[in-house]
Amino acid sequence: xxxxxxxxxxxxxxxxxxxxxxxxxxxxxxxxxxxxxxxxxxxxxxxxxxxxxxxxxxxxxxxxxxxxxxxxxxxxxxxxxxxxxxxxxxxxxxxxxxxxxxxxxxxxxxxxxxxxxxxxxxxxxxxxxxxxxxxxxxxxxxxxxxxxxxxxxxxxxxxxxxxxxxxxxxxxxxxxxxxxxxxxxxxxxxxxxxxxxxxxxxxxxxxxxxxxxxxxxxxxxxxxxxxxxxxxxxxxxxxxxxxxxxxxxxxxxxxxxxxxxxxxxxxxxxxxxxxxxxxxxxxxxxxxxxxxxxxxxxxxxxxxxxxxxxxxxxxxxxxxxxxxxxxxxxxxxxxxxxxxxxxxxxxxxxxxxxxxxxxxxxxxxxxxxxxxxxxxxxxxxxxxxxxxxxxxxxxxxxxxxxxxxxxxxxxxxxxxxxxxxxxxxxxxxxxxxxxxxxxxxxxxxxxxxxxx
Amino acid sequence: xxxxxxxxxxxxxxxxxxxxxxxxxxxxxxxxxxxxxxxxxxxxxxxxxxxxxxxxxxxxxxxxxxxxxxxxxxxxxxxxxxxxxxxxxxxxxxxxxxxxxxxxxxxxxxxxxxxxxxxxxxxxxxxxxxxxxxxxxxxxxxxxxxxxxxxxxxxxxxxxxxxxxxxxxxxxxxxxxxxx
Numbered sequence: 001x002x003x004x005x006x007x008x009x010x011x012x013x014x015x016x017x018x019x020x021x022x023x024x025x026x027x028x029x030x031x032x033x034x035x036x037x038x039x040x041x042x043x044x045x046x047x048x049x050x051x052x053x054x055x056x057x058x059x060x061x062x063x064x065x066x067x068x069x070x071x072x073x074x075x076x077x078x079x080x081x082x083x084x085x086x087x088x089x090x091x092x093x094x095x096x097x098x099x100x101x102x103x104x105x106x107x108x109x110x111x112x113x114x115x116x117x118x119x120x121x122x123x124x125x126x127x128x129x130x131x132x133x134x135x136x137x138x139x140x141x142x143x144x145x146x147x148x149x150x151x152x153x154x155x156x157x158x159x160x161x162x163x164x165x166x167x168x169x170x171x172x173x174x175x176x177x178x179x180x181x182x183x184x185x186x187x188x189x190x191x192x193x194x195x196x197x198x199x200x201x202x203x204x205x206x207x208x209x210x211x212x213x214x215x216x217x218x219x220x221x222x223x224x225x226x227x228x229x230x231x232x233x234x235x236x237x238x239x240x241x242x243x244x245x246x247x248x249x250x251x252x253x254x255x256x257x258x259x260x261x262x263x264x265x266x267x268x269x270x271x272x273x274x275x276x277x278x279x280x281x282x283x284x285x286x287x288x289x290x291x292x293x294x295x296x297x298x299x300x301x302x303x304x305x306x307x308x309x310x311x312x313x314x315x316x317x318x319x320x321x322x323x324x325x326x327x328x329x330x331x332x333x334x335x336x337x338x339x340x341x342x343x344x345x346x347x348x349x350x351x352x353x354x355x356x357x358x359x360x361x362x363x364x365x366x367x368x369x370x371x372x373x374x375x376x377x378x379x380x381x382x383x384x385x386x387x388x389x390x391x392x393x394x395x396x397x398x399x400x401x402x403x404x405x406x407x408x409x410x411x412x413x414x415x416x417x418x419x420x421x422x423x424x425x426x427x428x429x430x431x432x433x434x435x436x437x438x439x440x441x442x443x444x445x446x447x448x449x450x451x452x
Numbered sequence: 453x454x455x456x457x458x459x460x461x462x463x464x465x466x467x468x469x470x471x472x473x474x475x476x477x478x479x480x481x482x483x484x485x486x487x488x489x490x491x492x493x494x495x496x497x498x499x500x501x502x503x504x505x506x507x508x509x510x511x512x513x514x515x516x517x518x519x520x521x522x523x524x525x526x527x528x529x530x531x532x533x534x535x536x537x538x539x540x541x542x543x544x545x546x547x548x549x550x551x552x553x554x555x556x557x558x559x560x561x562x563x564x565x566x567x568x569x570x571x572x573x574x575x576x577x578x579x580x581x582x583x584x585x586x587x588x589x590x591x592x593x594x595x596x597x598x599x600x601x602x603x604x605x606x607x608x609x610x611x612x613x614x615x616x617x618x619x620x621x622x623x624x625x626x627x628x629x630x631x632x
Contacts, residue, residue, distance in 0.1 A: 092506045092621065187519040189503055191623035194589065216540040223531055310527055333622060338519065358528050362521045363501075363628035365535050371626045372543035379588065 002026050004438040011430045014394035014423070021196040021381040026437070027329040034298060034436040035060050037155035039164045041300040041323055042066050044337070045074060045148040046184040052095040052110055059152060060326055064140055065089050065099065066150060069111035074145075076152050077112045077137035088137070099137075112136040147176035148183055149300075149321075165296065166241020167414035173280055174291045175302045175319050179271035181342040185321065186353070188335040189362045195374035196381070197299055197326040198433065200334070203370060204293040204301035204322075205244045206425025208232045209395065214369050223307050223358065223365060225262070225315050233420050236289050236408055240415025242432070244425035245294025245302070255285030262290055262306040263315040268344055282412035289413075297432050299324040305366070309355050316348070318356040330378050334371075336361045393430070396422025459558035459576075466568075467559040470575040470602055473609045478552035481631055486533040489631065494603060494612040499524040501596075501616035501632065515617065521628055522616070536629070543629045546586070550630060553580040563601055571604040572612075579616075579632055583625060592625040594618060596632055 002025040010017055020026050042057040043066045054067035056079060063079035065088075079087050081101040088099040088108060098115055100107040106117045114135035117124075124130040140152040144161035146169070151161050165172065176183050203210065211232040218224050226232075226248065234249035250258045259269040273281055283289055294302045301324070306317040319340065325333040338356045340349050360367045380386060396405045396418070405418035418424060435443040460467045473492075480489050493499075501522040502515040524532075535541050556578040562568030581594040601613035616632050 090506070091508045091511070094507050094511050096508075187503065187516070189519065189521055189623075190621065191625065191627075193626045195626075214542065217535045217538040217542075220538045220540060221531055221534040223535075354523065354528065357520065357523055358531065362623055365532065368543040368627040368629040369541070375589070375626055 002029055002437075004029060004434065008431075008434040008438050010390055011393075011427065011434050014392070014397060014427055015390035016393050016430065018381045018386040018389045018391050021199060021378050022329050022386075024329050027326070029437045030326070031060055033439055034433065035154070035326070037153060037158055038298050038436070039144070039151040039153050039161050040298070041149060041151050041296075041321075042076060043150050044183060044185040044321070044339070045145065045150060046182075046342070047093075048074060050095070052097055054089065054094060054096060054110070056089055056092045058325060059154060062154070063087060064152065065137075067096075067110045069109070070097070071111070073111070074143075074150060075110075075112055076140040076143045076150070077108075078140065080138070081106055082114070082135055082137070083117075108137050112139060147172065149176065164242050168241035168243030168296060170240065170277070170279060170283075170414050171238065171243065171245055171291055171294060172296065172302075173276065174283075175294075175304060175321075175339070177275055178268065178341040179275050179343045183319075183339045184342045185337040185339045187337040187361075188323075189337075190333060190335050191362045192327065192331055192333050193371050193375060194330055195332050195371065195378045196330060197324040197332040199374040199377055200322075200324040200332065200370075201295045201297075201299050201301060202426045202429055203374075204246075204303070205295035205429045206237045206239070206246060206423065207293075208235060208237060208246045209421040209423075210370075210373075214373060215366055217369065218359075218365050225306050225308055235292065236411065236417045236419050237405075237422060237425050238411075238413055238415050238417040239425050239428045240413070243294055243296040244415075244428055246292045246425075247289040248292055250284070250288045250290050252288070255281055258284050258288060258290065261315075263317045265345065265348060268341060268348065271341070271343060279412045279414075287408075287412050289411075295429065297429060299326070303360055305355075305359055307355050307359050309351055309358070314351070316351040316355045318352045318359070320356055320360045322360075330382070334362075336367075393423045393426055396420075396424050457560060459560060464559070466561065466571075466573050467557075469609060470559045470573045471557045473602060473611075474554050474557060474575060474577055474600075477611070478554050481552050482550050484536075484547060486536055486631075490530060490533055492611050493526060493529065494605070494610045495526055497524075497526050497529065497612060497614075499529060499614045499616075501618060501628075504618050504621045506621050521618070521623070532631075541629070543627060548630065549584040551582045552632075553582065554578070555580075573602045573609070575600045575602055581630065581632060583630060585626075594623065594625055594630075594632060595620070598632065 040059045043055050047055050048068045051068050051070045054065050057064055065077045065079050068074050081088050083106050084103055086101050086103040088101045098107045107115045109115045114132045141156045142153040235247040291304050301322050303320040306315050309316045321339055322336040327333055340352050405420045405422045408417045411417045431443050502520045504515050507514050554577050558576045560574040563572050577598050579596045579598055583592045597617040599615040602609040603612045
């Protein structure tokens with residue numbers, strides 16, 4: 001059996017036991033102690049805009065129907081008939097007032113209540129044997145939303161979603177709240193990769209160091225606006241609340257000029273200025289940092305990037321949400337959505353979508369090379385030798401455990417922020433992960449509350 | 453989904469030329485001669501592979517209208533080829549061993565709404581892409597229906613439109629660093 005406390009201790013030293021990327025016992029602990037209680041993303045509200053609209057999503061093996069009921073409330077039902085356990089919804093997207101089980105015909109309203117069943121009187125003696133009003137599809141224990149992002153927790157108790165997210169909300173809003181109308185999302189693209197789910201989460205939470213190597217081809221062909229991949233080290237890495245991420249340092253300028261640099265049209269810039277907090281505006285306008293990749297613990301990641309989308313060198317930014325949905329210790333389903341501010345001009349939405357398809361997602365030229373790495377890591381982590389290897393994740397630390405990258409004084413955002421290549425973020429993410437596995441209190445490296 | 457439409461006879465010269473085009477194109481892709489593949493495309497080429505979804509029968513759609521795996525013009529396809537031709541496209545170095553199996557070719561005269569007087573042909577084909585990487589991984593497959601529009605150029609047909617209906621809603625391939 002896995003010694004979770006040994007994993008915790010090793011990660012405290014910045015050394016990751018390689019086997020955690022494929023070990024079945026670790027996966028079972030993740031199922032029970034992490035995904036059994038964590039806030040896990042299931043859908044964005046814009047995917048179910050009208051009454052009856054639904055999508056079906058999973059938390060590991062648990063299938064959930066995310067549906068807007070006739071009263072406009074978004075509900076999350078466990079997709080299993082109360083009678084014999086058949087899935088009452090076998091499509092992944094659609095619109096329905098009711099879900100009828102194909103096995104024996106029990107049917108449920110889209111708010112989850114049992115509406116009817118065949119031969120109710122003959123078979124059950126009516127409501128005496130089976131009181132319909134007392135039966136409904138099992139609801140997800142807790143459902144909460146932030147900026148339209150819907151999360152479920154399989155635990156009845158625990159921190160609220162807001163408490164979980166904490167100060168990461170500052171960075172989250174740069175993706176999800178570019179105007180008061182919020183996001184609309186399209187997709188997802190879905191594909192399965194033979195890689196452990198953690199690797200994607202860790203990569204997006206703070207791996208600026210891989211860009212010049214892994215993504216060199218994308219720089220070679222001039223797709224990326226930033227002509228030199230080593231510019232990556234001028235960005236800050238931040239970790240706040242339950243999330244961390246990477247940024248790019250933008251050329252000198254004020255808020256408007258820097259937003260224009262990454263390709264936003266003036267009307268979107270003004271809406272963002274109005275929607276964002278002074279600290280969010282200052283992070284771009286005064287500090288000159290633009291959010292890039294990020295991960296909200298455990299398995300929801302974000303991308304913001306600004307490629308050149310035509311021969312004239314037109315720069316257009318895009319946003320993507322992606323979930324690393326565990327399938328097994330060695331397989332992950334990637335769900336990747338394109339996201340754009342709802343009030344963006346149609347022409348911007350079109351071009352931003354093209355930019356997304358070229359860069360990220362199932363065919364994206366950045367993402368292609370990422371997945372190649374992750375599949376390879378997972379495969380080679382299964383053997384005997386990998387059990388003896390602890391991966392060096394100590395970047396940014398001296399041998400005496402002193403930080404090489406100092407925190408940035410006066411930075412406008414919350415949490416810890418450091419310029420340059422380091423693995424503080426990956427260690428922070430892994431610390432949260434391993435403390436879940438150990439079953440103890442979840443260690444939070446950067447607890448709630450703004451940085452002074 | 454469009455309904456059934458009878459195809460051109462298999463000995464029709466247009467069918468023979470279109471079929472040859474598809475088989476030659478498959479050979480070029482399997483050789484990895486991507487620059488030559490670009491020569492087969494018109495300047496206004498559109499290359500689209502929508503995301504497939506599982507829906508109940510009367511929903512009226514089984515692809516997403518607003519999300520695709522590919523939605524490409526010539527610029528985007530050129531960038532993909534340029535990338536594969538760098539020395540740093542790691543996901544294809546070492547190369548995948550691919551085989552584009554093209555079958556069930558059916559051809560129809562003209563584009564939608566024209567009679568084919570300009571020599572344009574619509575070609576429908578079934579594709580099974582086999583992709584093998586390394587020595588320990590399971591092979592990956594992508595199965596799709598392709599609907600193409602082929603236009604006569606100075607040197608035979610050119611591909612003006614490709615619409616790829618993939619049969620899986622969740623792809624079981626690590627990425628689409630391949631052309632279908």
